[in-house]
Amino acid sequence: MSGTFVGMPAFPVAAREAVHDATLRGNLRHATHTIRAKRARAVGELSDWARLREAGRRIKDHTLRHLDRYLVQLEESVTAAGGTVHWAADAAEANRIVTALVKATGESEVVKVKSMATQEIGLNEALEAEGVRAYETDLAELIVQLGKDRPSHILVPAIHRNRGEIRDVFVREMGAWGRPAPEGLTDAPAELAEAARLHLREKFLRAKVGVCGANFMVAETGTLVVVESEGNGRMCLTLPETLIAVAGIEKVVPSWRDLEVFLQTLPRSSTAERMNPYTSTWTGTADEDGPRAFHLVLLDNGRTDALADRVGRQALRCIRCSACLNVCPVYERAGGHAYGSVYPGPIGAVLSPQLRGTASEIDASLPYASSLCGACYEVCPVAIDIPEVLVHLRERVAQGGPAVREGNRVVLRPARGHAAERAAMRAAGWVFARPRALRAGQRLASRTRRLHPRTLPGPGRAWSGARDLPAVPVEPFRDWWQRTRGGKDGGR
Amino acid sequence: MRVALFLTCVNDTLYPDTGRAVVALLSRLGVDVDFPMGQTCCGQAHYNTGYRHEAEPLARHFADVFRGYDAIVTPSGSCGAMVRELYPRMGERARAEGRGDSLAAALAPVVHRTYELTEFLVDVLGVTDVGACYPHRVTYHPTCHGLRGLGLGDRPRRLLEAVRGLELVELPGADECCGFGGTFALKNAEVSAAMGADKVRNAESTGAEVLCAADNSCLMHIGGTMSRLRTGMRPVHIAEILASTQEEAAA
Amino acid sequence: MSDRERVLGRVRRALADVTPDDRPYEAAVERDYLREHGERTAERTVELLAENLADYRAIVHRCGRAELPSLIGRLLAGREAGSVLVPPGLEPGWLAGTDAVRVPDRAGSTPHELDRVDSVVTGCAVAIAETGTIVLDGGPGQGRRRISLVPDHHICVVRVPGQVVSSVPRALERLDPARPSTWISGPSATSDIELDRVEGVHGPRTLEVILLG
Numbered sequence: 001m002s003g004t005f006v007g008m009p010a011f012p013v014a015a016r017e018a019v020h021d022a023t024l025r026g027n028l029r030h031a032t033h034t035i036r037a038k039r040a041r042a043v044g045e046l047s048d049w050a051r052l053r054e055a056g057r058r059i060k061d062h063t064l065r066h067l068d069r070y071l072v073q074l075e076e077s078v079t080a081a082g083g084t085v086h087w088a089a090d091a092a093e094a095n096r097i098v099t100a101l102v103k104a105t106g107e108s109e110v111v112k113v114k115s116m117a118t119q120e121i122g123l124n125e126a127l128e129a130e131g132v133r134a135y136e137t138d139l140a141e142l143i144v145q146l147g148k149d150r151p152s153h154i155l156v157p158a159i160h161r162n163r164g165e166i167r168d169v170f171v172r173e174m175g176a177w178g179r180p181a182p183e184g185l186t187d188a189p190a191e192l193a194e195a196a197r198l199h200l201r202e203k204f205l206r207a208k209v210g211v212c213g214a215n216f217m218v219a220e221t222g223t224l225v226v227v228e229s230e231g232n233g234r235m236c237l238t239l240p241e242t243l244i245a246v247a248g249i250e251k252v253v254p255s256w257r258d259l260e261v262f263l264q265t266l267p268r269s270s271t272a273e274r275m276n277p278y279t280s281t282w283t284g285t286a287d288e289d290g291p292r293a294f295h296l297v298l299l300d301n302g303r304t305d306a307l308a309d310r311v312g313r314q315a316l317r318c319i320r321c322s323a324c325l326n327v328c329p330v331y332e333r334a335g336g337h338a339y340g341s342v343y344p345g346p347i348g349a350v351l352s353p354q355l356r357g358t359a360s361e362i363d364a365s366l367p368y369a370s371s372l373c374g375a376c377y378e379v380c381p382v383a384i385d386i387p388e389v390l391v392h393l394r395e396r397v398a399q400g401g402p403a404v405r406e407g408n409r410v411v412l413r414p415a416r417g418h419a420a421e422r423a424a425m426r427a428a429g430w431v432f433a434r435p436r437a438l439r440a441g442q443r444l445a446s447r448t449r450r451l452h453p454r455t456l457p458g459p460g461r462a463w464s465g466a467r468d469l470p471a472v473p474v475e476p477f478r479d480w481w482q483r484t485r486g487g488k489d490g491g492r
Numbered sequence: 493m494r495v496a497l498f499l500t501c502v503n504d505t506l507y508p509d510t511g512r513a514v515v516a517l518l519s520r521l522g523v524d525v526d527f528p529m530g531q532t533c534c535g536q537a538h539y540n541t542g543y544r545h546e547a548e549p550l551a552r553h554f555a556d557v558f559r560g561y562d563a564i565v566t567p568s569g570s571c572g573a574m575v576r577e578l579y580p581r582m583g584e585r586a587r588a589e590g591r592g593d594s595l596a597a598a599l600a601p602v603v604h605r606t607y608e609l610t611e612f613l614v615d616v617l618g619v620t621d622v623g624a625c626y627p628h629r630v631t632y633h634p635t636c637h638g639l640r641g642l643g644l645g646d647r648p649r650r651l652l653e654a655v656r657g658l659e660l661v662e663l664p665g666a667d668e669c670c671g672f673g674g675t676f677a678l679k680n681a682e683v684s685a686a687m688g689a690d691k692v693r694n695a696e697s698t699g700a701e702v703l704c705a706a707d708n709s710c711l712m713h714i715g716g717t718m719s720r721l722r723t724g725m726r727p728v729h730i731a732e733i734l735a736s737t738q739e740e741a742a743a
Numbered sequence: 744m745s746d747r748e749r750v751l752g753r754v755r756r757a758l759a760d761v762t763p764d765d766r767p768y769e770a771a772v773e774r775d776y777l778r779e780h781g782e783r784t785a786e787r788t789v790e791l792l793a794e795n796l797a798d799y800r801a802i803v804h805r806c807g808r809a810e811l812p813s814l815i816g817r818l819l820a821g822r823e824a825g826s827v828l829v830p831p832g833l834e835p836g837w838l839a840g841t842d843a844v845r846v847p848d849r850a851g852s853t854p855h856e857l858d859r860v861d862s863v864v865t866g867c868a869v870a871i872a873e874t875g876t877i878v879l880d881g882g883p884g885q886g887r888r889r890i891s892l893v894p895d896h897h898i899c900v901v902r903v904p905g906q907v908v909s910s911v912p913r914a915l916e917r918l919d920p921a922r923p924s925t926w927i928s929g930p931s932a933t934s935d936i937e938l939d940r941v942e943g944v945h946g947p948r949t950l951e952v953i954l955l956g
Contacts (some may be wrong), residue, residue: 009651011680012679012680012681012682012683015680015682015683016682019682019683019686020497025686026589027937031937031938031939032936032938034937034938034939035934035938045780046778046780047777047780048780049778051775051777052776054764054773055772055773055775055776058771058772058773059772062764062768062771063770065758065764067754068520068751068754068755068758071750071751072751072752072798081921087745087746087749088746088750089746089749089750090752093746093860099544111875126574132871135719137945138935139915139933139935140935141946143707143935144646149590155934156934156938158935159937159938162937163936163937166936184929189936189939189941190941190942190943192936193936193941193943193944194943195934196831196913196936196944197943197944197945198925199577200945201611201858201945203549204701204945205853205854205855205858206852206854206855218920221920221921222921224608228944229931229932229933229934229944230891230931230932230933230935230944231931231944231945231946232944232945233900234889234892234925234945234946235887235892235945237888238887238888238889238892239854239889249750249754253615254768255768256920257913257915259911259913259915260912260915261776263911263915263926264911271934271938271940273799273872273928273929274795274799274874274875274939275871275874275875275876275911275928276928277799277927277929277930277931277932277946278925278926278927278931278946279924279925279926280888280923280924280926281920281923281924281926281927282924283839283921283922283923285922286881286922286923288850288887289881289887289888289889289923290879290887290888290889290923297553298750299723300746300749300750300753304750304753304754304756304757305753305757307753307754307757308753308757308758310760311585311590313757321880326938329668329669329671329687330680330683330687331685333683334680334683367542368675368676368679368680369637369675369680369683370673370676371671371672371673371676371684372540372636372668372674372676373640373668373671373673374636374637374640375640375667375668377640378640391539391540391542391544393542394540394541394542394890395542395544396542397542398542398543398602399542399544402767404756404757405763407752407753407756421541422499422543425538425541425546426542427536428533428537428538429543429546429547429549429550431532431822432501432532432533432535432550432553433532433549433553434528434532434549435529435531435532438501438532438533439585442504442505445505446807457559459678461681462678462679462681463677463678463681463716464716465681465685466681466682466684466685466689466720467685467688467713467716467717468715468716468719468720469716469719470507470712470715470716471507472506473506473507473508473509475508476504476505476508477499477503477504477507477508477511477512477527478504478527478529479528480508480511480512481511481515482529482613483526486525486526486527487512487515487516487519489751491929
């Protein structure tokens, strides 16, 4: 994935700053709580929500199970409709393909629709290195790009910024990229949207090359679908002469009809709307409507490694709605940057360690970035059991074992830094296998109860830094039970 | 009906009052409850921290200890969810790893006989008024594994509403996790503490004296935060409220 | 080995553990969700469309055939529109009540030329009541995708009840995937500032929908 995140510290360290940043906490709390209630209302309008969710899960599972067949079918359909299909095993290959396609047009700039896949592969940086400037046109992506910031949310990459901060970025940076911000710009959201409209207009009107992702790709017809709000997507999809789409191989669905599920579940889960303002569908190239050349780059970049994992492959059902981020209490407090990936939040914690492997410090810590509260699973419109995958990935980190990396079967060694934990778990397992040993320990704790402090030194501070320890009782329950024969002797 | 109390290792060691309350409550309702002395730990901490293989002998031990009972009652939503939700999954995983059906078969008998306390009261005994008296202002925090794992729904609320003298007040953001999460509380201590502090502030805003939940591990975290933040509130397990009677209230 | 073979090979190896399922697709995925939500008369469905369009800040008008030209004329005049984009196949009578300059939708028009046009009048392929959505598919009276995008004012005529369906599944049944389609639900908007919806970004900031009965 993108080089932006190499060398990220582990999640707890990265989260520390956010937890103590009152502005950031306020921004995230405000935004996520606003959307939570709205999502619940939008979902509540559909009496068959559970059935739509189940159908979405089954469509995705069926597709993944026959992914080779559907990818080949998609390739045939897109080609028959006048498009060209390219395959990229990794980010480097995808970047090379796109760069070459842009350079072949003779252009030195492209306009971009918000796309997670191009973020993931670091396409903008790759284009920049070859002298091609990529303009992000989604409002939040624009805010991130102008502010030289990193995305912190799947749907709203600038969610960590409030309106005042956005105003400041616009006033400070727009001039260097094109049309400056209007005089006297305030932090009213409507004015900020207007500033973005004016700034990007000239770029849309002169653009010759557009780059996009895809929310869905229909194998039987070769149709691509982009779901958006602002109209920047429509600008990039229809005004340029050349359109290049980069999409993960898991975005394919078998039939046109499958959209009837996802076009109901995605907007309601994502922006909590009955329908997002704009959805575009196109099939190859159309006569005199839109780009004359259409290229589709099918991206693996770790997806087949995830596909090889019996438990983890369900993460590939993800339709990038970001409902799991919006309900996650950990995301709300740690912020998106702490996840060290373009995929933050609960889904990021299960996707990144599968796409990138668990070798780095950040990736090995992501499976633990959850209290396993299950709120993410509850709202997921394709029923990804994120807690199940998190626990499975914890096992991979702590214990190692068989996995697939870049298409090769490997046996992972346990991650470093888990030796003490492993020893403690083994010791606890030994005690719990022997009720008498457990009892001896409990009695020892009870006898020494007056000596126990309310706070702990060393590693124990992880608990007692913010919480007092519970008092140890005079006797464990089992002693009372035995002494009083289950209370029949009246002792309490 | 042979009923066993699966108290959990945390309650046995740190919260024996909860165990005594369950015994008193069930006895009052005419249930003769047994405490199998061989019980230790269900293996949840191992499983959820990534030590599934280490959790397997604990699960087998659990199944051995509780095999003969018609109902296994536990005052813990999260340990209840471990047995009901995750034991079958452990069996499936063992099978997928080519280790046959033996684990699944060993665990199967206890899975559907395990009830969280409020489920046992409402669904099996069919009571919501357990004859308790608790003259205090109480707010209820539904713990995650009870709420979303077991689907306890409004059972705890119905039980609390029937308690004489108890004034139940709504907890803002009740559905949100308190931040305990087992080893999460240690591995991501700062995020966990921030979640705990928010939960406690929400609880304080209700003006309740008591925060009630059906899981002592969450209450250990919430209570430890309350005491550190010097709030006047105290954490109380729902079993202890439901076990309280007129005489105790008077005393 | 090409990347195509590499990726397909990885996919096949990744699925080696999966038990084969040779059921045809239609049997493999159960679709027990609703085709539409609730039973409504045709009239009520049109009302729901109007409510949901308005909920997302589209301006909704209703009129009969006879009043249509004058209504369109008034709407354009109200915006002081000096020019209007006209898609091929638009019923000529619709624009009888305006003297705005007609700009035909041509393949050769540049985006800058389109940007100078004040308004656009189109029909649509289908409208969805439950979501307040109109869908354009480039059919007669709809034009290329860009003409309903670049001008800041879009007037869309929906024939009711004939073009109105209840739900997303009903709309997809009527559409041909080979034709590029644009689904429009209100004027352009964004949720990118504090996850709250604000209308008016790059697409038309004013969407007027005329329900033609």
